[in-house]
Amino acid sequence: MDKGADGSMRGKLIQVLTEAGNEFTSGQYLSEQLGISRTAVWKHIEELRKSGYELEAVPRKGYRLLFTPDTVSxxxxxxxxxxxxxxxxxxxxxxxxxxxxxxxxxxxxxxxxxxxxxxxxxxxxxxxxxxxxxxxxxxxxxxxxxxxxxxxxxxxxxxxxxxxxxxxxxxxxxxxxxxxxxxxxxxxxxxxxxxxxxxxxxxxxxxxxxxxxxxxxxxxxxxxxxxxxxxxxxxxxxxxxxxxxxxxxxxxxxxxxxxxxxxxxxxxxxxxxxxxxxxxAISFGQKITARTVQGAEYGTAKGITDDGVLILEKEDGEIKYIYSADIEFNNDTN
Known part of the structure; x- marks a missing residue:
């Protein structure tokens, strides 16, 4: 699990390299921006490579980000x-x-x-x-x-x-x-x-x-x-x-x-x-079936209360409040 300092530091490193685009960023500049040593920068670069990032390193030029994997790290x-x-x-x-x-x-x-x-x-x-x-x-x-x-x-x-x-x-x-x-x-x-x-x-x-x-x-x-x-x-x-x-x-x-x-x-x-x-929402104004643990209720979805409870108007005008249900749309709109 990534927790905190290392993940945040590598996040800042990725951000700086991404903002640089195709330009190289020197190790010294990265060190100053991140507030860590150049050795620490190199170690973070190596960790990113292990995670699938492609980074180019050129002496006296620095680092360039070539590829970012689809990761949620x-x-x-x-x-x-x-x-x-x-x-x-x-x-x-x-x-x-x-x-x-x-x-x-x-x-x-x-x-x-x-x-x-x-x-x-x-x-x-x-x-x-x-x-x-x-x-x-x-x-x-x-x-x-x-x-x-x-x-x-x-x-x-x-x-x-x-x-x-x-x-x-x-x-x-x-x-x-x-x-x-x-x-x-x-x-x-x-x-x-x-x-x-x-x-x-x-x-x-x-x-x-x-x-x-x-x-x-x-x-x-x-x-x-x-x-x-x-x-x-x-x-x-x-x-x-x-x-x-x-x-x-x-x-x-x-x-x-x-x-x-x-x-x-x-x-x-x-x-x-x-x-x-x-x-x-797509439910309102439509005739629906609300299947609850107590049984099915039929009617027109009218809206929700401030607590998120579904307001269902039955054909006879009775209002029912649905707290939890599976909703099905009725094809019959008559």
Whole structure:
């Protein structure tokens, strides 16, 4: 796991070399910019090479970055971040059962707000209602974000809706792909799932200790690499645009939008977040079936409450509040 100083230092090194473009950067200049010895610079360069970066070194000229791999390592993410809170600490794992599990442990150990846990692979990725999220190595973004908002527990579900807004805006900013929200936490492109959200909480009766937001985004999967049962209902950014993307670019774009909306939420409240969420949602005004543990409810989706609860108007005019359900759109619009 990358934790802190080394990953952050290599992130700064990548940033300086990237900004230099095709020009060489001297070891002395890197030493001054990073505040470390030239020997330490060389050691970091060697670590980057082991991670798949191609760097040219020429005596009396310095170093030049030739190739950046599609990695979600701490240094690669840190090199792109412009946020002040989100991603302040980046923990990278090559493979974990679930980033949510790692995040919960870090939260209990006192990790700071904005800590991001990202993995190249999840072997037991967690979806909503205990389902498993298909998250193979090297293709998608599987990450968890640690939040410590000073809010009562009943407001925590609002953060799921905020997350959907931030992820959609971040994806579009990085790739041009426009997604829509299917209540409560699925993001779709042309009716096929491209991302999912899972929000979990550590709390006391009157206050939230931590909110762990898990996000899975299909980035570079090809259709043939998806399990057969997912090929008709799932998609990826690469499938939609016909080109692969650097996953770190997508993640840092999402974190930037997340920081914007989270700060607004903390200082101005939920109303604008809710209105933006409703503008991006596809459920409202449509006749749906909401399948809950108690049974199926039929009616028209009218909106959401401030707590993110779905408002369903039945044919007889009765209003039902749906807290958790799977949503299906009814073809019959009569």
């Amino acid at each position: 701490a240094e690669e993410i840190s090199s792109r971040l412009t946020t002040s809170i989100m991603g302040a600490q980046v923990h990278y794992e090559k493979s974990v059962p679930s980033t949510q599990e790692v995040a919960h442990k870090l939260a209990r150990d006192g990790a700071a707000e904005g800590t991001v846990i990202v993995a190249d692979e999840q072997t037991k990725g967690k979806g909503r209602l205990g389902r498993e999220w298909f998250s193979p190595p090297g293709t998608g973004l599987w990450f968890s974000l640690l939040l410590r908002p000073d809010i009562p527990p009943q407001q925590a579900p609002q953060l799921t809706l905020l997350t959907a807004v931030a992820v959609i805006e971040g994806i579009e900013e990085a790739t041009g792909v426009k997604a829509e929200i299917k209540w409560p936490n699925d993001l779709l492109v042309q009716g096929r799932k491209i991302a999912g959200i899972l929000t979990e909480m550590q709390s006391e009766p009157d206050r939230v200790q931590a909110v762990i937001v898990g996000v899975g985004i299909n980035v570079n999967q090809e259709k043939s690499s998806l399990p057969e049962d997912l090929q008709s209902i799932a998609t990826s950014l690469a499938i939609e645009k016909g080109t692969p993307f650097h996953r770190a670019d997508v993640l840092t774009s999402v974190l930037k939008r997340y920081e914007y909306w989270y700060q607004h939420f903390l200082h101005e409240g939920f109303d604008r977040v809710r209105r933006r969420w409703e503008a991006l």
